[in-house]
Amino acid sequence: MLDGITDGAEGVFDMALTNGLVAIVVHCWPDKAGTAGRMLSASQLLNVIENKGRRADGGVVRVLHDPAGPEFTEWPFDLGDGPSPNFTEVAADVLRDALDATQEVRHARALDHEAARVITDEHLNALEALDDHPALRSLLFVTIDRYEQRVDDAGEAEISRAQAYLEAIGEAEEERRAGLDYVALYAESDRKGMVLAEVEECPVCGHTSFVATGWEGQLGDLGIGHCVICSYQRTEAVADNEATLLRIQWAAERND
Numbered sequence: 463m464l465d466g467i468t469d470g471a472e473g474v475f476d477m478a479l480t481n482g483l484v485a486i487v488v489h490c491w492p493d494k495a496g497t498a499g500r501m502l503s504a505s506q507l508l509n510v511i512e513n514k515g516r517r518a519d520g521g522v523v524r525v526l527h528d529p530a531g532p533e534f535t536e537w538p539f540d541l542g543d544g545p546s547p548n549f550t551e552v553a554a555d556v557l558r559d560a561l562d563a564t565q566e567v568r569h570a571r572a573l574d575h576e577a578a579r580v581i582t583d584e585h586l587n588a589l590e591a592l593d594d595h596p597a598l599r600s601l602l603f604v605t606i607d608r609y610e611q612r613v614d615d616a617g618e619a620e621i622s623r624a625q626a627y628l629e630a631i632g633e634a635e636e637e638r639r640a641g642l643d644y645v646a647l648y649a650e651s652d653r654k655g656m657v658l659a660e661v662e663e664c665p666v667c668g669h670t671s672f673v674a675t676g677w678e679g680q681l682g683d684l685g686i687g688h689c690v691i692c693s694y695q696r697t698e699a700v701a702d703n704e705a706t707l708l709r710i711q712w713a714a715e716r717n718d
């Protein structure tokens with residue numbers, strides 16, 4: 463069972479990809495999808511699609527929506543878009559590369575090493591392209607919604623905890639703490655000007671007291687650290703999940 467929270471970016475990517483490939487294979491070639499108790503892996507499902515679909519250039523396989531129809535549907539009237547494709551493009555090479563990347567990230571995490579690779583925009587675009595298939599239609603979005611819900615739940619639990627703490631220390635103590643200059647106390651750069659710690663506005667208490675000592679690697683924008691006033695903590699996993707969610711949402715909302 464994949465856990466979108468602890469497995470981070472690669473977990474949700476694998477889950478969405480596997481769901482997408484299963485839906486396509488079950489719809490097109492039901493006898494090739496494995497048995498109920500033993501579904502094929504994402505990599506095996508890609509093999510099936512490569513063997514049964516139509517190979518195009520660049521490691522891409524076209525899966526026809528109507529197997530009896532031509533690759534492009536010519537409309538009797540011109541809508542200005544030209545012939546519409548009767549297929550979903552499965553970028554098998556790119557998706558295999560994405561699977562390799564997610565495995566490497568997991569392996570590195572297990573060994574407590576720096577992850578060697580990340581999921582790229584090319585990987586995300588290839589994943590998003592699967593949603594064209596009639597069998598899928600928004601299944602990807604369902605996965606993303608569910609994931610979003612879990613990230614929200616975890617994030618909200620931490621926010622409630624910090625709010626309860628803030629209430630416990632009381633207004634007078636909050637004001638006393640807010641009177642300190644946390645930038646002077648905690649902001650830090652090395653001799654070359656590299657930022658080691660930055661003091662940002664806290665999303666919970668609103669004071670300039672969130673000390674970020676790291677940033678997630680995808681956007682480089684969401685700080686990892688603690689608020690010195692209200693104790694709110696944004697962990698690496700939460701920052702990473704929030705960044706992944708943003709990137710998947712951007713990919714899904716893009717209309718190009």
Ligand SMILES: [Zn+2]
Nearest residue numbers: 664667689692
């Ligand atoms: Zn705070």
